[in-house]
Amino acid sequence: MDELKQLSAQMLSALDEEMRAVLKMGERTDSFYRMLHYHMGWVDADFAPVTIYSGKRIRPLLIMLTCHAAGGDWRQAVPAAAAVEMLHNFSLIHDDIEDHGDKRRGRLTLWKIWGMEQAINSGDALFALSHLAMNRLMERGVGAETAVTALRRFDETCVALTNGQYHDMDFETRNTVSVTEYVAMITGKTAVLLSHSAELGGMIAGANAETIAHYANFGLNLGLAFQIQDDILGIWGNEALTGKSAATDISTKKKTLPVLYGLSQSKPLQTLYQSAVDDAFVGRAIEFLDEVEARQRAERETAVYSQKAIAHLTAAAPTGDGKTALFDLTNTLLTRQK
Secondary structure: OHHHHHHHHHHHHHHHHHHHHHOOOOOOOOHHHHHHHHHHOOEOOOOOEOOOOOOOOHHHHHHHHHHHHOOOOHHHHHHHHHHHHHHHHHHHHHHHHHOOOOEEOOEEOHHHHHOHHHHHHHHHHHHHHHHHHHHHHHHHOOOHHHHHHHHHHHHHHHHHHHHHHHHHHHHOOOOOOOHHHHHHHHHHHHHHHHHHHHHHHHHHHOOOHHHHHHHHHHHHHHHHHHHHHHHHHHHHOOHHHHOOOOOHHHHOOOOOHHHHHHHHHOHHHHHHHOOOOOOOHHHHHHHHHHHOOHHHHHHHHHHHHHHHHHHHHHHOOOOHHHHHHHHHHHHHHHOOOO
């Protein structure tokens, strides 16, 4: 764990410096950029500098650790790490609008302060700026062919990401969703960006095609396990640890994996989900889910994807302290309680 802690400190510091450069933090800028600085957690609503929690930053860390473990110089991967983190934050800005979310990381969301129109525009700007960040790879000595390929894969991942979001919103209007459809949705909404992160690290390190494919599959299965674990915590998690009400996913009738399994097995739960939400709704729903062992089913699915992730990471043959850090990060993500 010491390797992960030490490398993370160096890498995340370099990431922050790179993103601040791309987003012109510290320059005399107008509200167009400062709204982005607010979302990134660098300033408050009055644009005064602050220091707050800015998210887990798993994806950029995965890029840099993978590059390091694959024998490359992780500093060359910093622009790609910045690009992916900025892309992730673009998706969060639009997510908050689409989900009518009031809070993000303990603060009012962008659209709640400046309105939907400006928030949409800010998200669009961050999307474009993430591409400009990726173009800085060649400034770090990454070859032109690798940089162009990385940018193409980045764009393909963007399409998959928004496709996953489309299906997530579509599911809200449907009474029935299959587990297969759900897995396809979270593959696009969550797993592809983690997959692309690990893939980028291998590419920038100059790894061979087989190794890069193993890293990509490692990230994909890690993303699937991560999302299903999130589904479990969304219902049975300790609110004091997650910082999120365990009732939210149930009261909003969100179609997560445990709920979909429960609906496929429990007639009483199907009937309940066709009724209006009242004070007893959450408790009864969890009772029905427990009766059909929906949590255990989801935990088994998490274990399957976790094992696949570990198998692909092992097959990629990472080396040195990067190897230790990658396995420690994977274990931390797969056993988290928040």
